[in-house]
Amino acid sequence: MDYGKLADNLCELHFLYSKDLASVFEQRSTRGEEAALFWLSKLDPPVSAGELASHLGITSGRIANILSSLDRKKLIKRRRSSEDRRQIFVSLTPAGNDHIHRIYEHARESHIHLLSKMGYENAEEFIRLINLAVHTVSGGTAV
Numbered sequence: 001m002d003y004g005k006l007a008d009n010l011c012e013l014h015f016l017y018s019k020d021l022a023s024v025f026e027q028r029s030t031r032g033e034e035a036a037l038f039w040l041s042k043l044d045p046p047v048s049a050g051e052l053a054s055h056l057g058i059t060s061g062r063i064a065n066i067l068s069s070l071d072r073k074k075l076i077k078r079r080r081s082s083e084d085r086r087q088i089f090v091s092l093t094p095a096g097n098d099h100i101h102r103i104y105e106h107a108r109e110s111h112i113h114l115l116s117k118m119g120y121e122n123a124e125e126f127i128r129l130i131n132l133a134v135h136t137v138s139g140g141t142a143v
Contacts, residue, residue: 036066037075037092037100046079046089075099 014021039055040047053063067090070076075096081087092100115123 033066033070033075034100034103036063036070037096038104040076040090040092041097041100041104045091047091048081049078049088049090052090070096 035056036052039052043051043055049063049067050060052067053060056063058066067076067078067088071078073095074093076090077093078088078090081089115126118126
């Protein structure tokens with residue numbers, strides 16, 4: 001087995017087709033506002049700003065900027081902890097919930113389109129391999 005040849009092929013795909021690969025995932029940020037809204041929709045409210053930053057893998061300063069922007073847009077509501085005034089809890093507003101639902105559905109439809117072009121067996125294998133790659137990098141167990 002020559003992993004070097006496979007790595008060369010992967011590097012070529014990565015460098016030559018990075019624009020195309022990015023479009024597979026619609027060039028959406030995985031650490032910005034939409035990712036924060038997505039996590040808020042998945043976690044049990046209220047969520048601490050620190051917990052949200054941890055899920056996103058970003059700094060406390062970056063999450064503060066994201067939350068300020070989302071608050072201005074009225075997509076979230078924030079409240080301070082009564083026990084520790086430094087701690088902020090966040091939850092989605094109905095507008096925030098609707099917004100992330102629309103974004104998710106748009107991404108889902110785009111992914112359905114891509115996966116259907118690949119054929120079911122290839123699409124299933126593609127998802128399995130992405131899952132394996134992500135869990136290998138993160139040190140977790142693939143599902």
